[in-house]
Amino acid sequence: MRLAVFAALVLAAPLQAQDSTAVTLADAVRIAVDESPEVRRGEAIGRGESAAVRAARAGRLPTLDLQVAPQQRYGLGFDQTTGEVVSQTVETMSVGVGASLPLYDGGRTRSLVREAELRRQSSEVGLQRTRQQVALDVAQQFLTLLLDREIAGIEAENLDAAQSQLERVSELVEAGARPRGDLFAQEAVVAQRRTALVVAQGAVERDEVILIQLVGLDPLGAYRFVGPDLERLEASGLLDAPLAPLVELIEAARETRADRRSQELAIQAAEASVGSARAAGRPSVTLSANAGTGYSSLQQQVVGEPPVIPVTLADGSPILLGGQPLTFPGDPTLETTPVFSQFSDNRSGSLGLVLTVPIFDRYQTRRAVVEAQIQAETARIQLDALDRQVAAEVQQAVVEARTARAQLDAAEAQVRAAEEALRVEGDRYRLGAGTLYDVAEAQTRLAEAQSQRAQAAYGLAFRRVLVRLAVGDTDPAELAALISE
Structure with a gap:
């Protein structure tokens, strides 16, 4: 009956329209991980670390x-033709290609490459932990929504029971078996149950709004969050699965926690940076080569x-010398050597080794x-602090899980007792031995017990x-499947 009433209420809600989009816990986790600002920021940092690795290898x-x-x-310049100092404009151009190859740099490049690779790995592993945390936040809110739906269903059942009780009281009052005051009292109980149902439905709508914002869905869209x-x-067995001993869980956490592995890689990267810093004080050898040519407007050549x-x-x-006229050469005709001829004639190159020894x-x-x-x-101190934090988180999670298990057992016993008490009080009232107040009190205690049982169950699942x-052995997809299966 309760599930039928609650299903009708859910189908009547605006956000549960037929044209709405169904979103399971696995869908919510996947979308949240893809759209999370923290995850996207971590991915951007990872791309930067990859670029740093490429730069270090280069x-x-x-x-x-x-x-x-x-x-x-x-x-001013000296004109050799006239022997005068004249004002002149000189145009030059030099073109050259230079190359250098580091043969030995004291191990600095090797250390830089190792440091960059370790920082990239640390960033990738740390991103895994970020994804897990985002998935956990979504799962917690999803379970909160399912819990409030369960409570709304319980309130719907209580309202149905109160209305049924009102019909029975009305019949008894009309028959003169009960005073009319019982009818008014039961009408107040029905109004109280109706108010409790409205409050519970409001909590469900609030949870959906929070979940939409947390997942990163379009706030104007219509969604149906589907969960167990x-x-x-x-029935999934999640609530009854045994817990491993605390010592084993802590040891497993130190082996599998992504944030701890990320910190270990950060330590190795910091140690590699020590090596690159020391390499700066060591000698280095570089092979260099250069080739070039040039042009100058002062360079001239003889014409004809x-x-x-x-x-x-x-x-x-004429004066004869050996029977031939005596002559001497005159001044030649000069012109600026063509550009491409100068580039061809002025070629030069060099090849050498450069040894640099840092002295001071x-x-x-x-x-x-x-x-x-x-x-x-x-970084080592941070790892020690993280080890303490990991151990504390695992221990706290285990203690809270055991406490939640005990609370669920107590809540189940309380529900059984409240159901029996309501049955007894109902029989006494029908026989005229009890009062309507006793029946209403029994119904209230049953509603509270059922609500506490639902809270304990979902709390234990979380x-x-x-x-x-806390152990670190769950990725986002497994986390969603763990609750949904």
């Missing part, structure tokens, strides 16, 4: 530079044959080593999931 590659330097100078009810949750000037006497007759760097290397060592020690998360 330290082993040669560098290649192309240099083009056009220049125009203005000023209390009977399916109990130079003129021949004959040597003559005062009267103009104003204690910069020592300071960098000390800072790196401090960072490594800080605590069992929390134990798995």
Whole structure:
């Protein structure tokens, strides 16, 4: 009866329209993990760490530079033709290609590559923990929604029972077997149950709004959150699964927790940074090569044959030497050498090794080593603190799970006792030996016991999931399946 009434109420709700989208716990976890700002921020950091790895590995590659330097100078210069100092404009251009290849850098590149790879791995492992935490938050809110639905169903059943009781009281009052005051009292009970149902339905709608925001769904969309009810949750075996001993759980957490593994990788990365800092004080060897050419507007070349000037006497007759006229060469005709000819003629190149030995760097290397060592020690201290936190989280999760199990057992016993008490009070009232107040009190106690039982059941389910998360052996998909199966 309760499930039928509650199903009718649920189907009548606006957010449960037929054209709404069904969202299971697995869907909610998947969407939340994909759309979570924390996860997306972690993914962006991971892409940055991957880029840092590529940049560190590129330290082993040669560098290649192309240099083009056009220049125009203005000023005074000596003209060798006239022997005068004249104002002139000189245009030059140099073109060169240079390459260098590090042969040995004291192990600095190797340390930088290792550090970058470890930081990337640490970021990836840490992202796994972020996904788990996002999934846990969604699962907790999803279970809260299922719990409030269960409570709303309980209130719907109580309202139905109160209305049925009102009909029976009305019949007894009309027959003169009970005073009319009982009718008014039962009408007040019905009104109270109706108010409790409205409050419970409001809690369900509030939970849906929170879950939509937490998952990252469109707030204007219509959704039906589909999950296991209390009977399916109990039938799944999740509530009755045995817990491993606390010592084994803590040891397993230290082996499987993603955040602890991430911190271990961060320690190794910090230790690698110590090596790269020390390498800065070691000698380095670099192979360098250069090739280039150039152009200058001052560079000139002779055009054609130079003129021949004959040597003559005062009267103009030639002076003979060996029977041939005596001559001497005149000034040649010059012009600026063409650009491409200069580029071809002025080629040059070099190849060599450069050995750099640090002698004194104003204690910069020592300071960098000390800072790196401090960072490594800080990372180790953080790991010690994380170990204490892991042990505390596992222990707390186990204690809360055991407490929730005890609360569920007590709540089930309370429900059985309340059901029996309501049956007895109902029989006494029908026989005229009891009062309507006693029946109403028994109904109230039963409603409270049923609500506490539902809270204890869903609380135990969440605590069992929390134990798995504290140990660190649950990924988001498994977490959703753990509750939904």
